[in-house]
Amino acid sequence: MRWLRQAMLYAGLDRDEFHELLPEAREENGRFLQVYTALLAVIFSVCLLMSYPAGGQLAQNRPIYYALVIFYIVLNLCTSNLLPKHPSLSPLFTFLFILSIYAYSYAIAFLRPSNAATAAVCFLILIPCIFNYRPLSMILITIASIVLYFVLALRYKTQSMALLDLWNSLFFGVIAVGLCIYQMRVKFRLLLQKQRNRQLSETDLLTGVKNRNCYEQKKDQYPQKCLSSLACFFIDANGLHELNNREGHEVGDNMLRATAAAIRQFFDMEDIFRVGGDEFITFCADAGPEEIESRIQGIQDTLKDQGYSVSIGAARHPKEGLNMDELLKEAEAVMYERKRDYYENSEHERRRSGV
Numbered sequence: 001m002r003w004l005r006q007a008m009l010y011a012g013l014d015r016d017e018f019h020e021l022l023p024e025a026r027e028e029n030g031r032f033l034q035v036y037t038a039l040l041a042v043i044f045s046v047c048l049l050m051s052y053p054a055g056g057q058l059a060q061n062r063p064i065y066y067a068l069v070i071f072y073i074v075l076n077l078c079t080s081n082l083l084p085k086h087p088s089l090s091p092l093f094t095f096l097f098i099l100s101i102y103a104y105s106y107a108i109a110f111l112r113p114s115n116a117a118t119a120a121v122c123f124l125i126l127i128p129c130i131f132n133y134r135p136l137s138m139i140l141i142t143i144a145s146i147v148l149y150f151v152l153a154l155r156y157k158t159q160s161m162a163l164l165d166l167w168n169s170l171f172f173g174v175i176a177v178g179l180c181i182y183q184m185r186v187k188f189r190l191l192l193q194k195q196r197n198r199q200l201s202e203t204d205l206l207t208g209v210k211n212r213n214c215y216e217q218k219k220d221q222y223p224q225k226c227l228s229s230l231a232c233f234f235i236d237a238n239g240l241h242e243l244n245n246r247e248g249h250e251v252g253d254n255m256l257r258a259t260a261a262a263i264r265q266f267f268d269m270e271d272i273f274r275v276g277g278d279e280f281i282t283f284c285a286d287a288g289p290e291e292i293e294s295r296i297q298g299i300q301d302t303l304k305d306q307g308y309s310v311s312i313g314a315a316r317h318p319k320e321g322l323n324m325d326e327l328l329k330e331a332e333a334v335m336y337e338r339k340r341d342y343y344e345n346s347e348h349e350r351r352r353s354g355v
Contacts, residue, residue, distance in 0.1 A: 025132035128180035207260035215273035226285035311339035
């Protein structure tokens with residue numbers, strides 16, 4: 001029964017894969033909510049306007065239309081303004097949206113107790129399939145809606161109509177459960193493939209750190225990630241060109257891998273970028289001068305033990321008035337100064353030793 005557990009809890013994926021995808025799933029749910037709430041606000045506004053000249057059942061539903069138009073406008077504003085800053089609210093807003101859909105279908109059903117609950121059955125199939133969630137969660141919501149509807153139907157409908165609605169709910173509820181399991185499996189596999197494609201497009205295959213394409217996309221986001229200051233580190237592998245010519249590119253590649261591995265010991269993986277053949281850039285938020293020097297020394301000592309050397313230029317600017325281009329240019333200028341010192345000292349050592 002392991003496959004069933006995987007299907008119900010993790011949409012057919014491994015547990016770690018599923019949890020890794022949850023933030024992206026919530027983000028996508030937020031985008032769905034913005035679209036659906038805007039669309040339903042328009043639809044129910046049209047229904048409200050039509051209820052005045054049409055009369056009849058539309059007029060009877062008018063208070064429901066008023067309530068739903070206001071609700072979806074408010075929910076749309078909340079999802080548009082709050083979710084980007086507080087993505088953890090996505091499950092709450094999604095639940096409120098689902099609850100409103102079921103509440104509407106129930107209200108329509110009980111306003112005309114002599115008719116079958118067509119809207120409720122339609123939404124029963126639709127709702128579990130439109131968001132990205134753990135299949136078991138959506139299935140439990142579906143079951144709870146069926147039970148609640150049947151209890152209310154026994155109270156407010158004739159027995160024969162209540163039993164008909166129960167049969168329809170059970171029949172289409174089973175279909176909804178099956179569709180939910182299948183749809184969640186497909187959706188999360190698509191999210192997984194999308195994530196892997198993005199990782200490939202953003203990752204330097206030789207060193208495993210982020211590539212220049214990712215750097216260009218993310219560098220301007222760093223001012224928002226710091227509270228007081230941002231430090232930039234420009235790192236260049238010394239002697240790579242000579243090493244490639246002398247011992248071959250495979251040895252040079254080993255040097256680049258070692259350099260990237262050393263940087264990863266002192267910086268977050270998401271903040272390290274290989275921007276050129278032998279150049280890396282990384283960032284650190286809210287680090288003081290002592291911490292900056294400590295990280296530089298740590299990288300250099302780690303590589304020195306392996307027989308490698310790097311030139312590192314660092315610059316630190318306050319958040320207020322932070323200009324990324326100026327920060328990067330300053331760090332790069334310091335790096336080139338360190339690199340010039342390295343080659344001058346190396347030349348001096350060779351001359352002194354008579355090489």
